[in-house]
Amino acid sequence: MLTNYIPLALMMMVAIGFGVIMANLSKWIGPRKPSREKLSVYESGMVPIGTTHERVSVKYYIVAMLFIIFDIEIVFLYPWAVTFDKIGAFALGEMFLFIGLLFIGYIYVVKKGALEWD
Amino acid sequence: MFQDLNQFIVSLIGKGDLSDILSVVVYSALPLVLILLYALVAILGEMKISAWLQDRLGPMRTGPYGILQPIADMLKLIQKEDTTPKLADKKLYNAAPFIVFIGSYMAFAALPFAAMYAGARINTGIFYIVAVSGVVVVGILMAGWGSNNKYALLGSMRSVAQIVSYEIPAGLAILSVVMIAGTMDLQTISHLQQGGLQNWFIFGGPKSLAGFGGGYAWILTPLMVVSFLIYIVASLAETNRVPFDIPEAESELVAGYHTEYSAMKFALFFLAEYANMFAVSAIASVLFLGGWNSPIAGFLDAPWMGAIWFIGKAFSFVLIQIWIRWTLPRLRVDQLMHICWKVMIPFGMATVLLVGTIVTFLAH
Numbered sequence: 001m002l003t004n005y006i007p008l009a010l011m012m013m014v015a016i017g018f019g020v021i022m023a024n025l026s027k028w029i030g031p032r033k034p035s036r037e038k039l040s041v042y043e044s045g046m047v048p049i050g051t052t053h054e055r056v057s058v059k060y061y062i063v064a065m066l067f068i069i070f071d072i073e074i075v076f077l078y079p080w081a082v083t084f085d086k087i088g089a090f091a092l093g094e095m096f097l098f099i100g101l102l103f104i105g106y107i108y109v110v111k112k113g114a115l116e117w118d
Numbered sequence: 119m120f121q122d123l124n125q126f127i128v129s130l131i132g133k134g135d136l137s138d139i140l141s142v143v144v145y146s147a148l149p150l151v152l153i154l155l156y157a158l159v160a161i162l163g164e165m166k167i168s169a170w171l172q173d174r175l176g177p178m179r180t181g182p183y184g185i186l187q188p189i190a191d192m193l194k195l196i197q198k199e200d201t202t203p204k205l206a207d208k209k210l211y212n213a214a215p216f217i218v219f220i221g222s223y224m225a226f227a228a229l230p231f232a233a234m235y236a237g238a239r240i241n242t243g244i245f246y247i248v249a250v251s252g253v254v255v256v257g258i259l260m261a262g263w264g265s266n267n268k269y270a271l272l273g274s275m276r277s278v279a280q281i282v283s284y285e286i287p288a289g290l291a292i293l294s295v296v297m298i299a300g301t302m303d304l305q306t307i308s309h310l311q312q313g314g315l316q317n318w319f320i321f322g323g324p325k326s327l328a329g330f331g332g333g334y335a336w337i338l339t340p341l342m343v344v345s346f347l348i349y350i351v352a353s354l355a356e357t358n359r360v361p362f363d364i365p366e367a368e369s370e371l372v373a374g375y376h377t378e379y380s381a382m383k384f385a386l387f388f389l390a391e392y393a394n395m396f397a398v399s400a401i402a403s404v405l406f407l408g409g410w411n412s413p414i415a416g417f418l419d420a421p422w423m424g425a426i427w428f429i430g431k432a433f434s435f436v437l438i439q440i441w442i443r444w445t446l447p448r449l450r451v452d453q454l455m456h457i458c459w460k461v462m463i464p465f466g467m468a469t470v471l472l473v474g475t476i477v478t479f480l481a482h
Binding site: 004005006007008010011012013014015016018019020022023024025026027029030031032033034038039040041042043044048052053056060063064066067070071074077078081082083084085086088089091092095096099102103106110115116117 | 142145146147149150195196197198199200201202203204205206212215216219220223224226227228237238239240241245263265266267268269271275279282283285286289290293296297300301302372377378380381382383385386451452455456459460463464467470471474475477478479
């Protein structure tokens, strides 16, 4: 079974090799005339103001946390989806319970206003 | 005919070390050749179709009817200067294009191009593709953070929020196919849909196989159409295409997360974006529209014809993506998140539960 993954490792090597060649091609062939303006950060032609790495709105982190919860839910659903019809109505009931609990959480999140972006 | 490409090579040059090595090389390099050829065609296609939709001619000077334009563009990009901003985080900045490219390239490994060829036949198929496509997000965030540019950082943050959010409805849409098929292996999913249009998963899956519900499977059609639409919309968002292209909204963010990239590093991002477009289109056609199967049983279904059906189906989705680009206006950030979290996720959950109920009590 694991031997099926060998082509994946080979493809990874092909992808890395191709990437290295591609990215260095213009380094080898292209010109090299650095200047102060060229190496500064692009800000529509103005001199850059302030720092880039400022604080990010908390709403952003809320989306990230919600994503983790829902994505893990889906990861758990995949193995269930492959075998649930062999187990029968019991597996279906379990999954109704699981998604139901998550849906209650979802309603709570919506009511709390975590999914408002104004 | 041949079960897979390996047997084809053996029949050509005989069994031995040479045929083993050759098949390994072909298996691992074929997706790369496909991506490069496809990118040339798709870039020209995008330029030409955009032009026609706007009543222009598009590129006309490079070669007959402008068909050599993508090659000219590529040669020009090779000759450009590769700049790295002085304040950039060098490690992140240089690694980002590789990670984005590898993430979208590795998705090609598990796609079944024909009955006789799938790069790697693994039983986790679609799950693996969803997982490696997720790596692209890391690369995009690295590009934005490493560039130390405000436009790039904003673009990459938007892109990450969007891709990550739309992964959930896309995952739920894929799930309904996995539930009917009972497998995640994309080659098996393609085999199940053999025998014509009515066996495709958008119409409820196979009708005459043991273990599947025969005529009852038709009941699933409306649910599968909903899943299909959810997947198509989510895939547009995952590839940052219009109407979900706020990460690259050129009127506000210049070029989004690849603002600071030049020369071939930019080309890698570009290639990865086009590869991604093909990958999501190919997944949509394998999961819902029969993959390499012909729509009519017995009509042009020689094993090698599968590749043509498959690429044809995937290409028509790429065409639709280009068409949509010039048809719909760009969404605002809050509208985009609203559609994902408040419309598509509840619908996705409801379809999963309904498909599960029907499969348990009727269709199997």
